[in-house]
Amino acid sequence: MKIDLMRKPVEYMETIIIMMGENGDVDALEHLPKYVRDAVVATVKEEEFKYEFAAVKSFSILHAKKRSKVVLCGVGNPDEFNVGKFRDSLAVAVRTALSAEAKEAWLFLGFENSLSEVSLGHTLAETALLVAYKFDKYLEHKKNHKLEAIHLAMIPKLARNLNRGILEGRIYAEATNMARDLVNEPANVIYPETLAEFAKKAALKYGFSIEVFNQDKIKRLKMDAFLSVAKGSEKEAKLILMHYNGNSDPKAQTIALVGKGLTYDSGGYCIKTAQGMLTMKSDMAGAAAVIGTMSAISTLKLKVNVVGVVAACENMISGEAYHNGDILRSMSGKTIEVINTDAEGRLTLVDAIHYATSRLKVHKVIDIATLTGAAAGALGNQITAVMGNDTKMMTKMKEAADNTGELVWELPLHKPYLEALRSEIADLKNGAPVAGAITAGLFIQEFVGSKPWLHLDIAGTSLKDKPNGVNPFGASGVGVRLLTQFLRSMGAKSA
Structure with a gap:
């Protein structure tokens, strides 16, 4: 257009x-x-x-x-x-x-x-x-x-200013529409390997670097929480690492964007209903948002350093699939008792986050995931749940939300709820019977350490059942404009 x-x-x-x-x-x-x-x-x-x-x-x-x-x-x-x-x-x-x-x-x-x-x-x-x-x-x-x-x-007083705005708006929108395309594709088209190939093409087109780890490399990294989710599928898991370095200042901080990349989620042995599975091709909307954001910030040439991390896999049922009651050892060394195979996204995220903080030495972390039905139940399909441990990051995220119209609402990381995640036989359980969105955030926080961190739960906002505002039926591409605007506000910041 x-x-x-x-x-x-x-x-x-x-x-x-x-x-x-x-x-x-x-x-x-x-x-x-x-x-x-x-x-x-x-x-x-x-x-x-x-x-x-x-x-x-x-x-x-x-x-x-x-x-x-x-x-x-x-x-x-x-x-x-x-x-x-x-x-x-x-x-x-x-x-x-x-x-x-x-x-x-x-x-x-x-x-x-x-x-x-x-x-x-x-x-x-x-x-x-x-x-x-x-x-x-x-x-x-x-x-x-x-x-x-x-x-x-x-x-206009200055046509060049208006034209600059038109160009920037086009970049935001085209990156969002790219993410929409990814989420709208069915799971027989987008699976871990093809998601990685799509990211490679985006890297080549928009100018960020990328590397993709195969399952053998992931095993050597001891990312067993991630790989346990992937075990039930014939599709090989992929770890997708994207790098954009827009700030050459030695003191510049690096921000990790970690996107949930479940290209299909059957629920595993805690199987979803037929209706519940119908939209589970969209369980990689967090990954799509990260790929779209990396493309946007590269095109805009923002003065930031960003790493995008996606642990891509399917959650399926087979003789090899993980079970309720399994105890997994995450990359961090923490052990996790599986009480629900359908609470799989957090298992992939925590290994991806630990890789980013331990191997890539990032300074700040933002994860984005279609994580809990509880977030959707609490906030509906127009507001994304956000949690975090850093006031400055939270303030900037809320400002970015106000600017882009991708609304967020902060939920409390209420520490007493962490007790519901304690296990008698492992360090943590992967779910709790209360406050599902908050306990999911608390679970992830256990693997973040002292890093400034935000968690975006887009379970309610990633899909639309009818056109509304700027969103069509289907994938909204939520997160791309929000994260791009957030990173833009961080562009002048250094350590």
Whole structure:
């Protein structure tokens, strides 16, 4: 999709999107032909349309034997206008234009706003590309319609700032859509080997380095918690290590992004229901978020050093699969009693985290995982659960969430709940009967040591059952924009 500035008045516009604040005056819009203004005024009066936040009205007008589609969209009180309201109202407008099969649209902003030109361009491009996304590669009869261009009708003070924002927004969106593609692919297409191959291609395209360890190398590293989960599958486990070094300062810190990479999760011997397994191709959404983020920060050339770690495997049933009651020795040396084979993600994560902290000498850790149904039950499908041991990192993550609209809510790492994870015959159990999201976070924390750390549980936010905001049906790509923005805020930081 082409996104640019409208340089001069255009007599015929196929689709016209007009975003107005309450009590907006369409006559004040530059470059909008009089016949369009007259039609808008008449329609607003006749329909008693109010430019309330995210309210939308579409209609057609005929002029000089040519028909134009008009989409009116409200942004509410202009005094309360911000990035989030622009994103949400624009998403409604773009989705309406797509439903009308628009190929080319002109966007008019009929209100004063306080956004910088960079922020305006970023949000426009990001929102349009996220809303236009669709996963249809397996359909025989595709809807071939695409919105090919959006032209912003305004005269910026500095066009280069607006264009810079458009470029940045495109990078955020394309990395998110890459993650969406990965998560939407079925498990017969994306499994550990092909996930690693995808990451290799991304590394080559976007400019970060990568190495992939096979199962023999993983065994030599004594990552037995990870490998125990993988035992039931014929698909060989892979450890994917991605490196981006954007800061050459010797004092610069390195941040590890660790993504859960279960390319399919049957639940193991604690087998899921048929309905529960239907979406388990998405249990690698954390891994997809890490790969997407590595691609985005490399393209943006952020001044940060980041390592992406993905322990990729399947959790299946076979004569070789691990059982309830097994005792596993993790790479850290801690032993784990398995009380639920469907609490497998944390077993892969803790070995991946220990590898990052012990072998790669990272300074900070963020893990992202579709980890617990409890997080989804508590916060639904629009808010990601976040836990951590570092106030500064938590503050920056919340700021990144506010900026991107990928909302988070902090859950407490309530230490007394750790007792529920104590085992009589091992150091820890891999589950607890209470506070499932929090005890999962506490379990992971036991393997982090003293490193500053955040844990993102995206079990509720990784998939959508219907379009909402910038998200389509299916994979949301959650985490890519959030982590990219977080890392951007860390770009000037050093030890």
